[in-house]
Amino acid sequence: MFLTLKAFYWESVKIFSKLRTYIGFITIAILIPMIMLLVRKYGFDIQSTAFRSLENSFFFVGTLINGLLISYYLMNVLWVHFPFFIVLVAGDVMAGEGAAGTFRMLLTRPISRFQVVTSKFLATFLYTAAIVLFLGICSVGVGILVIGGGDLFVLDKGILILVQGEALLRFLLAYILAVWVQTTVAALAFLFSTISNNSVGPIIGTYAVIVVSLVLSVLRIDALESIKPYLFTSYFEVYFAPFSNPIPWHEILSDVIHLGAFILIFYLISVVIFMRKDICT
Amino acid sequence: MILKTNNLSKRFKHRLVVSDLNLEVEKGQIFGFLGPNGAGKSTTIRMLLSLIAPTSGNFELFGGDWKTQGKKVYSKVGALVEAPDFYLYLSAERNLKILGELNGWISRNRIYEVLDIVRLKDRARDKVKSFSHGMRQRLGIAQAIMCKPELIILDEPTSGLDPEGIKEIRDLIVSLSKDLECTVFLSSHILHEIEQVCTHMGIIDHGKLIVQGEVQNLLRETDFFVTEVSTDKPQQALNLLQSEPWVKKVALSDEILKVHLSAECRPKLAECLIRNKIRVSSIIPRTSLEDYYLSLVKSESDK
Ligand SMILES: Nc1ncnc2c1ncn2[C@@H]1O[C@H](COP(=O)(O)OP(=O)(O)OP(=O)(O)O)[C@@H](O)[C@H]1O
Numbered sequence A: 001m002f003l004t005l006k007a008f009y010w011e012s013v014k015i016f017s018k019l020r021t022y023i024g025f026i027t028i029a030i031l032i033p034m035i036m037l038l039v040r041k042y043g044f045d046i047q048s049t050a051f052r053s054l055e056n057s058f059f060f061v062g063t064l065i066n067g068l069l070i071s072y073y074l075m076n077v078l079w080v081h082f083p084f085f086i087v088l089v090a091g092d093v094m095a096g097e098g099a100a101g102t103f104r105m106l107l108t109r110p111i112s113r114f115q116v117v118t119s120k121f122l123a124t125f126l127y128t129a130a131i132v133l134f135l136g137i138c139s140v141g142v143g144i145l146v147i148g149g150g151d152l153f154v155l156d157k158g159i160l161i162l163v164q165g166e167a168l169l170r171f172l173l174a175y176i177l178a179v180w181v182q183t184t185v186a187a188l189a190f191l192f193s194t195i196s197n198n199s200v201g202p203i204i205g206t207y208a209v210i211v212v213s214l215v216l217s218v219l220r221i222d223a224l225e226s227i228k229p230y231l232f233t234s235y236f237e238v239y240f241a242p243f244s245n246p247i248p249w250h251e252i253l254s255d256v257i258h259l260g261a262f263i264l265i266f267y268l269i270s271v272v273i274f275m276r277k278d279i280c281t
Numbered sequence B: 001m002i003l004k005t006n007n008l009s010k011r012f013k014h015r016l017v018v019s020d021l022n023l024e025v026e027k028g029q030i031f032g033f034l035g036p037n038g039a040g041k042s043t044t045i046r047m048l049l050s051l052i053a054p055t056s057g058n059f060e061l062f063g064g065d066w067k068t069q070g071k072k073v074y075s076k077v078g079a080l081v082e083a084p085d086f087y088l089y090l091s092a093e094r095n096l097k098i099l100g101e102l103n104g105w106i107s108r109n110r111i112y113e114v115l116d117i118v119r120l121k122d123r124a125r126d127k128v129k130s131f132s133h134g135m136r137q138r139l140g141i142a143q144a145i146m147c148k149p150e151l152i153i154l155d156e157p158t159s160g161l162d163p164e165g166i167k168e169i170r171d172l173i174v175s176l177s178k179d180l181e182c183t184v185f186l187s188s189h190i191l192h193e194i195e196q197v198c199t200h201m202g203i204i205d206h207g208k209l210i211v212q213g214e215v216q217n218l219l220r221e222t223d224f225f226v227t228e229v230s231t232d233k234p235q236q237a238l239n240l241l242q243s244e245p246w247v248k249k250v251a252l253s254d255e256i257l258k259v260h261l262s263a264e265c266r267p268k269l270a271e272c273l274i275r276n277k278i279r280v281s282s283i284i285p286r287t288s289l290e291d292y293y294l295s296l297v298k299s300e301s302d303k
C-alpha cells in the first residue's frame, strides 16, 4: 500500500514533468479569457428561440447574458472537444513508457505490475481532476471577472433562475460530476494505452469510441434504445443535471454509479492485460 | 545458488527463441553469457527479470521460485537490459531517484556517489535527453549498482562505450565482485570481454545452451591452446613435429606453424626445435576463446 502511494507520487511527478500535460492547461488559459473578452465586446447571440421569446415577453433589468450563463454554455465543450486533453495524457501514460523502453527499468524494480498500473491509473485520475477543475474555475471565474456576475437563467423544463451564490454551488457540483465523466474517458484511453506500444493509437482509438457512442446515444432510433445503457456516453450529460430544480439526486447517483462501473471495468481490464503483457520494447 | 534456470524456454509465435535452458550461477561468480546476435541472450535476461513470461520451465533467484516469491526479490538485483532508456524529460538525478525510491529508499548522497563512479556527477541535473548514448549507458550502469545489489544482471554493458569507458566498466565489474562479493551475470558477444572479466561462462546459440563452466577449465579442456611458431625452416619443422607423440596436431599456414599441444609441453617444443637446429624466432601461445567459441557455434549449426 505504502509502495503504491509512493509510486503514485512519482507517477504524478512524471505526468506533470511532461510538456504534453500542459497543452490542455495552456489552451484553456488562453482560450477562455479570449472567449469571455469577445462576448463582452460583441455580445452573445443565444440560439434558443425560447430564450428570445422570453426576453421579448418579460422585462429584464439589464441582460440575461452574464459570465455565469456563458460558463454554462461553455460546459458543452466537455462532450467532444475537452476529452482531447484527457486522451492526450491518459493515452500516453502506459504506451509512452512502452515506446520509450522505460518499462524495462521500472518493472525490474521490486514493485508489482499491479502496483505499477494502479499508481499510473491514480496519477491519470489526478491529472483529469486537475484539468477539469481548472476549466471550471477558469470559465466561471474569468466569466464573472470579464463579463460580470449575476443571476443565472437556465432553460430547463421551465425557467430556472438561480441567484449567483446558488449558481456557483451548482457549478461546483457540475464540475465534480464532470471530473467523473472525464475519468471514464481517461480510463478508456488508459486501457488502450495499456494495449498499445505507441501513444497515437490510444488517442485515435478513444476518440473513435467516443464519437461513435455519442452518435448512437444521440440518435433517436428505437432499435438503439436497448443498447444505450451500455454506452458510457449515455451518462455524459449528468453534469448538466445540477441545473434542474429540484436537483435530481437519484438520477445523478444512478449515472455516477453507471460511470463508476465503466471506470472499474476499464481499469480491471487494464490490470489484467498489463499483468500478462510481455515487455518486448 | 544465486540463479538457476530449469528448462527455461520461450516461444514467440512459432519461433522457439530460448529452448530448455539450464543455467547455474553461484555466489561470487562473474558469469559471462555468450552468444551471437539473435541467440536469445536478451530474451533470457528479460525472463530472469520478469519482463516476459517463460513459455515453459522456471527459474530460481536466491533459491526461491520466480512464481511464488514475487517481485520483492528484485530489491537485491540490479539490472540493465538492452539500450539504457530513461525518462528523457527528467534529469539524471531524478531518474535515479524514481527508480531508487521504488527499491525502498535512496539517499541523495548515494545517487551522487554512483554518478561519480560513472563520471556523470557534473551532469546530474541535466535532462537525460541531452546525454549521448555512451553517457546513457553509464547512467544505466549507475542505476544497476545504485541499490547495492547482490546480483547484477547486465545485457551487453559495454556497448556504445569508448575504449576508456569499456575499461572502466570492466574494472568496475571486477571490483564490485571482489569488494562487495556481488554476483554478476553479463551477456556479451565480445569474447575478449568474457575472457578478461568472467570467471564462468555459458555459450548459447539458437536458444540452446552449448556449454557452461569455468572459463579457465573450458579453455584447458579444449585443444584450442594454439601455439604459433615461426622459424627459418617451417617445412622441416612441420615434418619434425608431426612425428612427435606429444604434439596433437600441427599445421602450416602462411609460413607459421600452428601447433596444438598442452601447455605443459610448450617448453619441450622449443627444446625439440632447437635441438634439431631450427632457428626459432617466436613462440606465441594463444588461448583463444574466439576459436573455441567459433568452433562450438559452427559445429552446432552444422548439426
Ligand atoms: N518480441 C519478439 N517477438 C518475436 N521474436 C522476437 C521478439 N523478441 C526477440 N525475438 C527473436 O528472438 C531471437 C533472440 O533475440 P534476442 O534479443 O534474445 O537476441 P540476443 O541474443 O540478445 O541478440 P543480440 O546480441 O543481437 O542482442 C531473435 O531471433 C529475435 O528475432
Ligand SMILES: [Mg+2]
Pocket: B041, B042, B043, B082, B155
Ligand atoms: Mg541482446
